[in-house]
Amino acid sequence: MKLAGVLAGLMTTLSAGAAFADGEVNIYSYRQPELIQPLLDAFTKETGIATNVLFLDKGLVERIQAEGENSPADVILTVDIARLTEAKEGGVTQSVVDETINKDIPAKYRDADNQWFGLTTRGRVVYASKDRVAQNEITYEELADPKWKGKICIRDGQHSYNIGLFASMIAHHGADYTEKWLTGLKNNLARKPNGSDRSQAKSIAAGECDIALGNTYYVGVMMTNDKEPEQKEWVKAMKVLFPNAGDRGTHVNISGMALAKYAPNKDNAIKLMEFLSSKPAQEIYAEQVFEYPVLPGAEPSAVVKSFGTIKPDQMPLTDVAKYRKQASELVDKVGFNDGPSQ
Incomplete structure (x- = not known):
């Protein structure tokens, strides 16, 4: 090469x-x-x-x-x-x-x-099934709505990508709200958190869940992966939704x-x-x-533009970062990595 x-x-x-x-x-x-x-x-x-x-x-x-x-x-x-x-x-x-x-x-x-x-920057976005998810707009807050019960996949709640998002929720809404939100999100999971962002896309393609949280750049990686062409098929089965595009913007x-x-x-x-x-x-x-x-x-590149338009959250990342420790503590407090309680 x-x-x-x-x-x-x-x-x-x-x-x-x-x-x-x-x-x-x-x-x-x-x-x-x-x-x-x-x-x-x-x-x-x-x-x-x-x-x-x-x-x-x-x-x-x-x-x-x-x-x-x-x-x-x-x-x-x-x-x-x-x-x-x-x-x-x-x-x-x-x-x-x-x-x-x-x-x-x-x-x-x-x-x-x-x-x-x-x-x-990269956005922490929602991967959604093209076949099973009709809506083209979503918010992070909505991920705790019981309508998604059993339909969400996610990697380890303590992974830095997720901790960053959870910290941004604390920054915007406070710790009490975020604790309740994390509990709702946990109860909507299809299984215990595991795998990578890419494996969440695989699970959507396989019908194991309808939506997942993932970073934008993995979509580009999968779309152009000639060594593992099955990943291109995972992307074809999903669409990218940019959460909170109608208000504060997507966490980056x-x-x-x-x-x-x-x-x-x-x-x-x-x-x-x-x-x-x-x-x-x-x-x-x-x-x-x-x-x-x-x-x-x-x-951005043509590949990235193909995902759609991102409206980044304008909150300074330093204001988000200071809540990372508290976000990690909340993940443990609600037993997020234990998966849904039912």
Whole structure:
């Protein structure tokens, strides 16, 4: 595969204390290498600055903490407000006050202390059966309506994607309402929460449930999955509903970036961050990951546009993130992962 050859030639495994040339920038990433490589290739072509990537599927913050002042990390790329907050609270980021970045990235997708910046968003939407769900509008609140009893599928309630949504419900309605809502949602489940967002789509296609919660980008992944073409059939059986399109808007989460605390190549790191906030980079990134650019005026890909129009919730993600712990506690309190009580 051509991309694999490119990655083999360009990717470098990093280690603490390693020496790097002035013309490089070192990236610690929670995002899969193949998703960010086109971006990095474009950055190197434009600036001449080489990129080195260390991909981790967990433990990124702990890695940088252990490396301390000798850490080669310059830029952190990650997904989810929880991981961005974790990096800040873990003391592995530093503030960046940059006119270009602040101009491109709306304030609601930036940390108030300039410790992290959003790059793309994904909606937490409803996957609905084309055959069994007539309506084309829905709200999150409605998911607790008994009319959906036995018809909803969902992954683990403690998964960060769901905790983000539940935290947004607390932010909008308060903890008491959200506890009752979670109980109603739990009682409408077709089974115990399990699987991934994609497996919820599979369950809809199989007739095991009528609606499910899932991220928008998985729809794009399934639509274009030539290696597992059965996933294309799952998508054909469902439609995407954007909850609360008629009022506050759909809950979104972000992928984002941060400047590492001890960045040895700080100037190059900031050049990369400025590049990532630009329109060309935003559109490359959004197309690669089937997400929405945060830069106003930057366009999502044709695949993403095919899902329909998203109206994002305007509440700043920092206001949502502060309720994540409480949301997690409520999931346990109502026994959400035990599934329906009947």
